[in-house]
Amino acid sequence: xxxxxxxxxxxxxxxxxxxxxxxxxxxxxxxxxxxxxxxxxxxxxxxxxxxxxxxxxxxxxxxxxxxxxxxxxxxxxxxxxxxxxxxxxxxxxxxxxxxxxxxxxxxxxxxxxxxxxxxxxxxxxxxxxxxxxxxxxxxxxxxxxxxxxxxxxxxxxxxxxxxxxxxxxxxxxxxxxxxxxxxxxxxxxxxxxxxxxxxxxxxxxxxxxxxxxxxxxxxxxxxxxxxxxxxxxxxxxxxxxxxxxxxxxxxxxxxxxxxxxxxxxxxxxxxxxxxxxxxxxxxxxxxxxxxxxxxxxxxxxxxxxxxxxxxxxxxxxxxxxxxxxxxxxxxxxxxxxxxxxxxxxxxxxxxxxxxxxxxxxxxxxxxxxxxxxxxxxxxxxxxxxxxxxxxxxxxxxxxxxxxxxxxxxxxxxxxxxxxxxxxxxxxxxxxxxxxxxxxxxxxxxxxxxxxxxxxxxxxxxxxxxxxxx
Amino acid sequence: xxxxxxxxxxxxxxxxxxxxxxxxxxxxxxxxxxxxxxxxxxxxxxxxxxxxxxxxxxxxxxxxxxxxxxxxxxxxxxxxxxxxxxxxxxxxxxxxxxxxxxxxxxxxxxxxxxxxxxxxxxxxxxx
Numbered sequence: 001x002x003x004x005x006x007x008x009x010x011x012x013x014x015x016x017x018x019x020x021x022x023x024x025x026x027x028x029x030x031x032x033x034x035x036x037x038x039x040x041x042x043x044x045x046x047x048x049x050x051x052x053x054x055x056x057x058x059x060x061x062x063x064x065x066x067x068x069x070x071x072x073x074x075x076x077x078x079x080x081x082x083x084x085x086x087x088x089x090x091x092x093x094x095x096x097x098x099x100x101x102x103x104x105x106x107x108x109x110x111x112x113x114x115x116x117x118x119x120x121x122x123x124x125x126x127x128x129x130x131x132x133x134x135x136x137x138x139x140x141x142x143x144x145x146x147x148x149x150x151x152x153x154x155x156x157x158x159x160x161x162x163x164x165x166x167x168x169x170x171x172x173x174x175x176x177x178x179x180x181x182x183x184x185x186x187x188x189x190x191x192x193x194x195x196x197x198x199x200x201x202x203x204x205x206x207x208x209x210x211x212x213x214x215x216x217x218x219x220x221x222x223x224x225x226x227x228x229x230x231x232x233x234x235x236x237x238x239x240x241x242x243x244x245x246x247x248x249x250x251x252x253x254x255x256x257x258x259x260x261x262x263x264x265x266x267x268x269x270x271x272x273x274x275x276x277x278x279x280x281x282x283x284x285x286x287x288x289x290x291x292x293x294x295x296x297x298x299x300x301x302x303x304x305x306x307x308x309x310x311x312x313x314x315x316x317x318x319x320x321x322x323x324x325x326x327x328x329x330x331x332x333x334x335x336x337x338x339x340x341x342x343x344x345x346x347x348x349x350x351x352x353x354x355x356x357x358x359x360x361x362x363x364x365x366x367x368x369x370x371x372x373x374x375x376x377x378x379x380x381x382x383x384x385x386x387x388x389x390x391x392x393x394x395x396x397x398x399x400x401x402x403x404x405x406x407x408x409x410x411x412x413x414x415x416x417x418x419x420x421x422x423x424x425x426x427x428x429x430x431x432x433x434x435x436x437x438x439x440x441x442x443x444x445x446x447x448x449x450x451x452x453x454x455x456x457x458x459x460x461x462x463x464x465x466x467x468x469x
Numbered sequence: 470x471x472x473x474x475x476x477x478x479x480x481x482x483x484x485x486x487x488x489x490x491x492x493x494x495x496x497x498x499x500x501x502x503x504x505x506x507x508x509x510x511x512x513x514x515x516x517x518x519x520x521x522x523x524x525x526x527x528x529x530x531x532x533x534x535x536x537x538x539x540x541x542x543x544x545x546x547x548x549x550x551x552x553x554x555x556x557x558x559x560x561x562x563x564x565x566x567x568x569x570x571x572x573x574x575x576x577x578x579x580x581x582x583x584x585x586x587x588x589x590x591x592x593x594x595x596x
Contacts, residue, residue, distance in 0.1 A: 065482055066523070067552040067571040084523070084553035091525040092478040095501035112525050 004201075007120065007156045010048025010078075011041065013220035013335075016227075017196060017205045022177070024119075026201070027147040027157040029126070029172060032181035037192065037213055038160045039069070040076070041181065042122045044217040045158070046088055047078045049120045056088040057118035059109065061097060061125030066090045077216045089116055094128075102129065102138055106145045119155055121146075126161035126171065136170040143171040176200040181211075186362040189327050194220055210329050221331035224373045225366065233258055233382030240286075240348065240384045243277030243309075246455040247429075250444070252437040255412060257347075259435065260375045260385045262354075262406075265416030269427060270446060271388040273453050274416070275350040276300070276309045278386050283317040288348040289383075290320040291337050293356030297322060308451045319344055328360035334374050338381065346383050353388035372409040411435040416446065428459055470494045471516040471586050476506045476532065477550075478524040486519065486550075489575055490582070503527030507535055510542050517585050519578075522551040522558060530557065533564040546585040550578070 006021035015021040022028060022045075032038045046056040060066070069090075073079040084090070091112065097105045113121055129142055143159065150157045163169055172178055178198040184191055192211050196204035205227065211220040239254035248254040255261055263271045272295070282288025290300065297320040304311045312318040321340065323333065333356070341349060354371065361367055378385050407413060413432040418425055430443035445456030473495050477483040480501070487497040498513065500506035504526045510518065518536070522529040529549050537543045546566040549558045555570045566588070567581045 060479075062480065065479055070552060081553055085528075085557065089523055091523065092480065093525060094480045095478070096525075098480075108525060115526075 007049060007054070008052070009045045010051070011044055011218050011220060013209070013211070013222050014194075014218075017194070017209055017220060017222050018177075018199070019202045019204055022156055022158075023201055024156055025151045025154045026176040027143070027150065027159065027174070028177040028179060029159045029161060029175050030179050030181070031161055031163065031197075033183070034162055036181040036183050037211070037218060038162075038181060039124070040073075040213060041218050042124070042158050042160055043069075043073055044076070044078050046120060046122060047080060047083070050080070050083050050087040051078075054087070054119045055117050056120045056122065057113055057116050058088060058090045058122045059112075059124065060090065060092045061094045061128040062092075063124060066092070075215055097129065102142045105129070106142060106149075109146055110149045113150065113153065113155055121150055121155050121157045122160065123157065124160040126159045127163055140170045140174055143174045147174060172198065177202070177204075189362070191329075191362055210331055212329070212332070221329055221335055224331050224334050224377070225369045227373075230377050230380035233380055235382045241281055242274070242386075243280045244274070244453060244455065247274075247277075247453075250431055250440045250455070251412070251434055252439045255384055255386070256435070256437065257384055258379050258382050259411035260378065260387065260409070261412040261414060262387050262389055262410045263414045263416060264389045264391055266391050266418060269416035269418055270429075270448050270453055271390070271416060272300075272303065272352055273307055273309075273448055274414070275352055275386055275388065276304045276307065276311065277452060279318060279348060279350050280304075280309050280311055282312050282348050286317065286347040287344045288312070288318045288350070289340060289344055289346040290318070290350045290352065291340070292320075292322050292350070292352035293325045294352060295322065306450065307448070307453075319346075323356065325356060325359060328356070330357050330360045330362075330370060333357060333360060334370075334377075337374075338377055341378065341381050341383050346381075349378065349383045349385045351385060351387035353390055355390050368406055368409075371406055375409050407433070417443075426459075429455060472496045472498065472513065473582070474498050474500060474506060474510060474513075474515040474518045474520075476500045476503060476518065476520040476524070476529065478502055478521065482521075486578075489579070493579060493582070495582075501525075503529065503532030503535070506532060510536065510545065511539075514542065515545060517546050517548065517582065519548045519550060519582070522549060522554040530554075530561065530564070533561070537564060546588065548578075548581055548585060 005024045007024050008015050008021040030038050046058060050056055093105060093108055096108050129139060147157060180195045180197050182193050193208040194211050195208050205222055207223055207226055209220055209223050211218055235257035238257035240257055241248050241254045263274055265271050279288045279290055300320055301311060358367060412434045415430050415432050417428045427446040428443045429446040431439045431441055442458040444458050447454040473490050475483050475486050475497055478501050483499045487499055490497050500509055502524045520529040520532055533547045549565045549568045550571060550573060551558055552571040555568055558565055558568045566585045569578060
């Protein structure tokens with residue numbers, strides 16, 4: 001009988017999306033056009049189930065030959081040929097369906113499930129079954145009967161079908177869950193997404209979640225905003241040095257532990273240099289992580305050396321990560337960032353820059369919520385984050401932040417600006433916001449030297465000062 | 470020339486093999502699983518059976534064992550064609566005239582077929 005114990009899929013992220021995995025003894029439809037990934041997904045789940053001691057009956061109708069499938073799966077890490085014919089068997093029942101109909105097919109499935117002692121049944125070809133059925137009622141009965149007899153012996157069922165969810169499909173009302181896989185085009189890129197369209201008896205994460213197909217199989221990236229909220233970390237009261245004494249003073253003592261600081265400014269204004277000062281205070285007791293899109297680790301160390309900023313070695317408490325600005329997935333980036341922060345126990349995080357996430361985004365409208373969620377999750381890890389945002393205007397006093405509402409999610413905002421005064425470039429640094437602390441708002445001169453950033457005297461009103469509100 | 474049974478649950482593969490054998494001049498009967506095949510073998514006495522391993526109801530190994538257990542049909546040679554269970558089948562050389570791994574070379578299969586048919590007394594199969 002069906003209980004509430006779970007059959008875990010073994011697919012990264014999917015068990016989280018399914019609130020623990022599939023319910024043992026329940027039946028699910030996996031829906032998707034050819035090429036969407038149903039076969040890989042079901043085989044990955046099957047082999048993971050076998051690895052945990054389960055037994056699988058994989059049933060096909062009229063499809064590519066089993067040997068052809070095995071050859072395609074050979075390149076997947078989860079595939080284990082030694083299990084074939086033992087813990088997992090593949091059989092075709094096309095001739096039974098063709099010659100004897102759905103009723104006999106139901107009986108055959110029951111007998112085979114019992115003969116093989118299967119705890120997972122994958123049935124690939126629901127659409128074919130519908131072709132053979134005289135009416136929708138026959139398909140509903142078929143699904144209901146297979147579902148019922150499988151549930152009776154505690155066997156979980158996955159029905160694979162190529163029909164799309166837009167078609168009215170009566171069998172969807174019978175099963176306990178429906179998972180749809182899609183492969184669509186966004187701009188020039190192909191984006192694979194998964195959606196749990198129905199989930200009886202379990203609270204799945206709704207909406208679209210991106211996934212990738214790799215040699216390890218399918219990896220899903222639960223949409224960040226759909227995850228349950230994280231608990232806050234207990235770091236209240238502490239302050240971290242920015243690595244620049246004068247800046248700590250202006251900020252009222254340093255950066256609040258667990259806070260998120262945005263450094264905004266045009267290219268060349270000193271954002272990365274400021275980040276390097278922040279990272280220079282990393283160490284084994286206070287691990288630092290540089291998560292950037294622009295500079296390779298070697299380049300970054302060279303820059304620090306040129307600025308006279310001492311950085312800990314790779315094994316001395318500083319990890320430098322660089323993700324090329326290619327076609328990324330925001331949720332994948334976020335999950336990787338958070339896992340790394342967690343794995344390293346990082347206390348100092350320099351994110352260079354938020355634009356890397358923005359460029360990776362396929363649905364820009366979600367970015368304000370995405371950033372807000374990302375920052376909450378980072379706060380929950382107890383790490384203090386300094387992130388950069390590149391402003392487009394090279395010169396001038398205007399301030400344009402990414403998205404109107406992002407400032408509400410930031411704790412601190414530092415602006416680096418450049419103006420031309422008498423044909424000389426004047427750099428300035430000013431604090432725009434510090435949450436729950438006093439600060440000195442005056443714009444100060446900023447110099448980039450071989451002894452790092454040097455903060456000078458407050459600048460007079462006019463060029464270099466915050467523009468009037 | 471000879472009556473050959475092909476047992477495979479995968480319909481497309483069975484018909485493909487059936488076509489190849491028919492091109493060689495043989496008569497072919499298909500069966501979707503070992504149990505159906507056993508019933509028909511008793512009726513029609515083929516000269517040779519070519520079978521898959523992994524099938525519903527009865528595996529190719531179980532079929533060959535059941536065949537040999539019956540004195541009347543026991544002598545009929547069996548060629549096993551398998552994707553993943555070749556090694557398992559080769560542990561029973563007494564059951565199979567030959568074991569071929571999928572994907573197999575058609576020429577090699579035809580070769581084994583002729584050898585198996587030739588080993589029956591007189592070459593041409595009885596009906």
